[in-house]
Amino acid sequence: MLMHGGPYLLVAGKEGAMMSNQRWWLFVPVAMLLMIVSGALRAHEQTTPLAASGAQSGEYLFTGWDGPGLPVFYQLPDRLAADTPVVFVMHGVNRDADRYRDEWADLARRHAFIAVFPQFGNADFPGSLGYNTGYFTTQDGTPRPRSQWSFAAIEPLFEDLRTRFGTRVGRYSIYGHSAGAQFVHRYVLFMPEARIDRAVAANAGWYTMPDRTVTFPYGLGSTPVGEAGLSAALGKPLTVLLGTADTDRADTDLRKTPEADTQGPHRYARGQAFFAQGQRAAESAGVPFGWSLERVPGIGHSNAGMAEAAAALIAKR
Secondary structure: OOOOOOOOOOOOOOOOOOOOOOOOHOOOOHHHHHHHHHHHHHHHHOOOOOOOOOOOOEEEEEOOOOOOOEEEEEEEOOOOOOOOEEEEEEEOOOOOOOHHHHHHHHHHHHOEEEEEEEEOOOOOOOOOHHOOOOEOOOOOOOOOOHHHHHHHHHHHHHHHHHHOOOOOOOOEEEEEOOHHHHHHHHHHOOOOOOEEEEEEEEOOOOOOOOOOOOOOOOEEOOOOOOOHHHHHHHHOOEEEEOOOOOOOOOOOOOOOOOHHHHOOOOOHHHHHHHHHHHHHHHHHHHHOOEEEEEEOOOOOOOHHHHHHHHHHHHHOO
């Protein structure tokens, strides 16, 4: 049931860490389109379609992008067709994509979509710096190429999936819970070219606010996201999905820096603050606002508890 409704300091923690150089955005030497095309070509050379095998779930190593190889888990529906939708599901802080697949397996079959679960391991994508805040810089603040950001894996992986499973859909949905929700909402903000049909960010611990006066990672200040980029992000089909019982201030995984606390005392409050800031930004800029806010009554910090509502939202698209 749904109810509608200056230089950086390195901050470590399970739900967040960020960088010490505010010029990371100057190092963007590779055009995103070229990265997507080249990655898709490499993926095509290394893969063969698996749809004919009859296997409904499995895993493989995705190497068709400029970053390290990614273990990819997947769950197929009972039947595949050219119009079968694709849904990315982003894991949380424990980097347990296989558990997320198990929790989404029945949903993928019920709603007839391909569910895909890339795993960003801590060795290659260390901490929040390496995963849910995008991996814009190394630990010492050295800028990384845009084609190697954690966000940059999704588009070429989508092309790989189209080749593997025979779907010809032109857009995809993306869902994340907790640290995965942090990945998703920042993906919307920083990857304007992404072919998103529906993005769902569930129970994020803290946010990059759609506010260019607040310094990154808590806002968009000192990033390449200008007025046009922010306007584009505000128009994206992003759903902020919140469990009404996700209010545990004592949770050790909850970030409690002064900057995070300005967003609210717990995840439920912070998600509402993020959505409200998006509304204000869209009204101020006079641009369309494509976001929505949904609440799941009685659910706390649980992917299993949020997945049912998220899958139903995605299936409506």
